[in-house]
Amino acid sequence: MRKRIKDILLDEAVDYEITIKGWVRSFRNDQFLALNDGSTNTNLQVVVDKNKIEKEVFNEIHAGASFAVTGKVILSQGKGQRVELVAEKLELLGACSPDDYPLQLKNRPSLEYLREHAHLRFRTNAFGAIFRIRHHLAFAVHEFFHKKEFVYLHTPIITTSDAEGAGEMFHVSTLPLDNIPKTEDGKVDYKKDFFETATHLTVSGQLEAELGAMALGQVYTFGPTFRAENSNTTRHLAEFWMIEPEVAFNDLNDNIELAEEFIKYIINHVLDNCKEDLEVLDQRLKFEEKQKPQNQRQEMGLIEKLEFVVNNDFQRITYTEAIDILLDSKPHKKKKFQYDVAWGIDLQSEHERYLVEQHFKKPVIVTDYPKDIKAFYMRMNEDNKTVAAMDILAPGIGEIVGGSQREERLDYLIKRMEEMQIPREKMEWYLDIRKFGTAPHAGFGLGFERMVLFVTGMTNIRDVIPFPRTPGNASF
Numbered sequence: 001m002r003k004r005i006k007d008i009l010l011d012e013a014v015d016y017e018i019t020i021k022g023w024v025r026s027f028r029n030d031q032f033l034a035l036n037d038g039s040t041n042t043n044l045q046v047v048v049d050k051n052k053i054e055k056e057v058f059n060e061i062h063a064g065a066s067f068a069v070t071g072k073v074i075l076s077q078g079k080g081q082r083v084e085l086v087a088e089k090l091e092l093l094g095a096c097s098p099d100d101y102p103l104q105l106k107n108r109p110s111l112e113y114l115r116e117h118a119h120l121r122f123r124t125n126a127f128g129a130i131f132r133i134r135h136h137l138a139f140a141v142h143e144f145f146h147k148k149e150f151v152y153l154h155t156p157i158i159t160t161s162d163a164e165g166a167g168e169m170f171h172v173s174t175l176p177l178d179n180i181p182k183t184e185d186g187k188v189d190y191k192k193d194f195f196e197t198a199t200h201l202t203v204s205g206q207l208e209a210e211l212g213a214m215a216l217g218q219v220y221t222f223g224p225t226f227r228a229e230n231s232n233t234t235r236h237l238a239e240f241w242m243i244e245p246e247v248a249f250n251d252l253n254d255n256i257e258l259a260e261e262f263i264k265y266i267i268n269h270v271l272d273n274c275k276e277d278l279e280v281l282d283q284r285l286k287f288e289e290k291q292k293p294q295n296q297r298q299e300m301g302l303i304e305k306l307e308f309v310v311n312n313d314f315q316r317i318t319y320t321e322a323i324d325i326l327l328d329s330k331p332h333k334k335k336k337f338q339y340d341v342a343w344g345i346d347l348q349s350e351h352e353r354y355l356v357e358q359h360f361k362k363p364v365i366v367t368d369y370p371k372d373i374k375a376f377y378m379r380m381n382e383d384n385k386t387v388a389a390m391d392i393l394a395p396g397i398g399e400i401v402g403g404s405q406r407e408e409r410l411d412y413l414i415k416r417m418e419e420m421q422i423p424r425e426k427m428e429w430y431l432d433i434r435k436f437g438t439a440p441h442a443g444f445g446l447g448f449e450r451m452v453l454f455v456t457g458m459t460n461i462r463d464v465i466p467f468p469r470t471p472g473n474a475s476f
Contacts, residue, residue: 006039008073014083019070020044021093023123027061033087035069041125041280045076045084057092064096064103064123115462119476122466126284129277130464133270134452138222140269141243141448144262145220150245153212153219155205160197160426163204163375168229170201170238201226206244206443207377207430210406213246213441214433220245222448230471234460235349235397237449239469246443252379252388252405255442256316256365259392259401262446263363264310270455271306278303285457298396299361302457305395314363314392317355319347322366325359326351346373347391352398364393376416378404390444394454403444410434 003018022037022044030050034043046069050058061067068091076084102117103109103124114121121127145152158172174194175181181189190197205221212219225242245258270278282302289297300308317325326332326341331354339348347366355364368386371378378387392401407413413434417424424431452464462468467476 002068004039005035005037005042005044008044008083008085009040009042014073014075017070017072018085019068020046020085021068022066024061024063024065024067024096026063033061033067033069035067036123038122038128041128041276045078045081046071047084047086048090049087052088053090057090060092060095061090062096062098062101064101065092066094066096067091068093111460111463115468118467125280127463129274129280130452130456130458131466132277133274133281133456134464136270136273137266137448137452137455140266141222143269144265145245148218151212151216151219153205153209153216153221155202155208155221155223157202157224158195158199159202159208160195160199161207161430162200163202163207163377168227169203170226170228172199172201203227204242204244204445206246206445209244209246209443210377210430210441211433213248213443214437214439217249218245218247232471234462235450237461237465237468237470240461240465241448243446243448244443246406246441248439248441250405250442251440252367252390252442255403255405255444256367256390259390259403259444259446260314260365263392263401263451266451267306267455268310271303271310278306281456281458305457306455309363309394312362314365315360316365316367318368319366319370319386320368322347322351322355322364325355329354329359344370344372347399349398352391352393353396356393356395356398361395363395366391366393371416374404376420376422377406377413379407379409380412380416388442394450396457396459397450397454400450400454401444401446403442405440405442408434408438408440410438 001019002021005020005022008018008020020035020037022035025034025036025043027033031048033046033048035046036043069085069087070089071085071087073083073085076082103120114124114127122131142152162169175192181192183189202225204225205223209219209221221242221244223241224239226239228238229236247254247258250258285302320343323341323343331337332341337350339345339350341351356362367390368381369389370385371380371387374387374389378389380387388405390403391399394400407416410431413431414424417427449461449465453461456464458464462470
């Protein structure tokens with residue numbers, strides 16, 4: 001019976017026969033085989049007697065090869081491990097050529113190199129840790145909302161609505177690209193397409209989630225979203241996952257409270273359940289920080305940062321207060337910001353990170369943004385200049401959550417749609433929930449990969465999703 005390496009290492013028992021299966025991480029002195037099966041970052045040391053193993057099998061012990069090993073678990077005689085497995089039988093499951101295998105442990109592969117070999121990077125310690133943590137974060141998301149009795153709503157991936165109004169969408173069509181049918185006025189004849197109208201991949205499930213919230217009370221979505229934004233940065237993906245709760249009868253303050261509680265809950269879950277993996281990434285981050293100049297190093301280690309976030313209240317400020325802080329900052333006065341600062345601008349990443357990392361030194365919630373830089377569905381404030389919006393800014397990343405109280409007043413919503421030239425005829429279904437029993441409601445969106453980025457201490461969003469989709473890249 002096969003037993004996972006993680007369970008063997010946690011088990012206090014010794015002197016029992018067992019079979020394990022895994023991949024070779026290293027083999028030294030023709031005797032000590034380090035085997036890993038993905039259940040933990042810690043390898044199990046297998047002691048091999050060359051005289052007891054068939055020569056053909058012994059000669060295939062190379063990094064990357066997979067084996068089934070049967071033997072006896074005993075207390076280790078050497079340092080570095082509590083137990084080891086004395087092999088009685090080795091069975092080769094899959095050979096691996098040492099000349100061709102891209103992941104040779106003699107050289108520490110760069111993150112860029114590993115992105116080019118994304119199909120194999122799961123086998124490294126860092127990426128094993130990242131994707132086990134990603135799993136726990138996803139589990140914690142569902143656990144949090146389930147405990148609060150939210151309804152998990154599956155919103156469409158193919159849609160006709162552009163929730164953000166940015167127009168950066170991937171179109172979905174079955175029309176032949178080499179002979180697209182046109183109408184008499186030269187436009188695409190969507191009547192001949194599969195859905196008989198223009199459709200695209202969703203940029204957000206929010207609008208549909210609002211429909212659910214206005215009947216079920218509180219719902220959330222957790223699914224893939226897509227942006228055809230030609231942005232080659234460390235913070236953007238063309239395909240990513242979004243978590244979007246919507247709650248009837250909530251106002252902006254309720255929304256802020258829910259978002260802060262949610263973030264702390266899922267981080268706490270990782271701290272409680274992923275200690276070993278966090279320690280691997282903490283050590284990795286410390287190594288990376290040592291390569292930087294002293295004045296650019298982070299003050300806190302990874303685990304210390306996460307504990308600080310869950311143990312302290314987030315700072316709350318208005319957009320206007322944020323602009324005043326930025327205008328009074330040294331980087332602005334010394335013209336070190338790449339983007340200018342003035343009331344009405346959309347805060348850039350450098351501005352957000354200054355507020356979080358240098359001024360307040362903790363997560364910051366910014367509220368009441370100018371209406372002209374926010375979406376049409378956000379509730380207008382009494383000043384008619386700002387909307388009841390909120391963003392949560394995190395150290396090292398900037399914006400990690402964006403949300404708002406939604407505009408429940410039909411006349412205000414119609415006016416905003418007209419100002420932003422959003423066709424009413426395509427949005428009647430959305431307006432209906434303002435006609436038939438409207439009520440205050442609020443919600444937010446959290447980019448899942450940005451949260452994984454924050455919790456793992458990685459700096460490139462392409463390293464926290466298994467197979468990143470970016471401009472010019474759709475490999476695997």
